[in-house]
Amino acid sequence: MTDDEQTPETTGTSEQAPAEAAPPEIESDDAIDRELRRMTRRGFLVAGVAAGVGYGGWAWLRSREPLGGMAWPFRRALELNESLALAYFSGSRMSRTFRRDQITRARINGGLGLSPDYYDASRWALRIDGGPSPALLTMADIHALPARQVITELRCIEGWSYVVQWVGVRLADVIAKYPPPTRDGSRPDVVNHPEKLVRYVSIETPDRGYYVGLDMQSALHPQTLLAYAMNDAPLTWQHGAPLRLAIPVKYGIKNIKRIGTIRYTDVKPADYWAERGYDWYAGH
Numbered sequence: 001m002t003d004d005e006q007t008p009e010t011t012g013t014s015e016q017a018p019a020e021a022a023p024p025e026i027e028s029d030d031a032i033d034r035e036l037r038r039m040t041r042r043g044f045l046v047a048g049v050a051a052g053v054g055y056g057g058w059a060w061l062r063s064r065e066p067l068g069g070m071a072w073p074f075r076r077a078l079e080l081n082e083s084l085a086l087a088y089f090s091g092s093r094m095s096r097t098f099r100r101d102q103i104t105r106a107r108i109n110g111g112l113g114l115s116p117d118y119y120d121a122s123r124w125a126l127r128i129d130g131g132p133s134p135a136l137l138t139m140a141d142i143h144a145l146p147a148r149q150v151i152t153e154l155r156c157i158e159g160w161s162y163v164v165q166w167v168g169v170r171l172a173d174v175i176a177k178y179p180p181p182t183r184d185g186s187r188p189d190v191v192n193h194p195e196k197l198v199r200y201v202s203i204e205t206p207d208r209g210y211y212v213g214l215d216m217q218s219a220l221h222p223q224t225l226l227a228y229a230m231n232d233a234p235l236t237w238q239h240g241a242p243l244r245l246a247i248p249v250k251y252g253i254k255n256i257k258r259i260g261t262i263r264y265t266d267v268k269p270a271d272y273w274a275e276r277g278y279d280w281y282a283g284h
């Protein structure tokens, strides 16, 4: 078998050689680790201040003996919230990242739900359902969010993988802008209290020919992107133009191409390959 021969599943190759254009933002492991720590720290700091029980409580708090440089009730609140936030993000280990010179030739695999009707970005819209009111986003709305890149490995459950640069926006940024409801009906605070949100996100192609379910933690993971470019070129339709999911902590099956709808739910969503016997979480 020569290099050019493909398995029946593999309908072609992508010849998108990495160019030298400056990437929007390098997601080094360090930067992402810092981000995860910041998210956790924000989560417990805000709750720690809230635990200061108002004005008098704050004065009393400040008169206490410091423990480790902080008044002890304050510190207790911090520790409690830290463990809550850490428990929430405990599934958030970082997926391995790569250098640009480690990018390998991409494959194309899986064409379910890629009906050509929605390939044209001007005819496409991303629907966000399950929040307070449904939203319809254009590509311009997506591009208004900060661009990110991650160089990661796409791993198919069939046993092959490739290293690829994804460029897009963080799904977490989209979720923060269009927040899901909370489980207890309180006002959603995606950044500081992700643990209160409904637990799942369903993502579907415009024609519902392919659909995946995600746990909210993985959806909010800093490496999870809604990608519009790949190896410094716009996504081709076979790779899921105009917008696909790049979720490095999950196998290829969860990296849904051509997203039409994102729906928040507290009921574990349907998942195309889970219905056919694969693990619903499909983490690796």
Ligand SMILES: Nc1nc2c(c(=O)[nH]1)N[C@H]1C(S)=C(S)[C@@H](COP(=O)(O)O)O[C@H]1N2
Binding pocket: 106, 107, 108, 109, 110, 111, 112, 113, 114, 154, 155, 156, 157, 205, 210, 238, 239, 240, 252, 253, 254, 255, 256, 257, 258
């Ligand atoms: N819409 C859609 N997305 C999909 C699939 C599919 O059949 N349809 N297949 C999945 C599988 S099994 C893999 S391995 C990856 C492959 O992504 P690629 O074709 O961009 O390499 O897409 C995933 N996303």
Ligand SMILES: [Mo]
Binding pocket: 109, 110, 155, 156, 157, 158, 252, 253
């Ligand atoms: Mo796959």
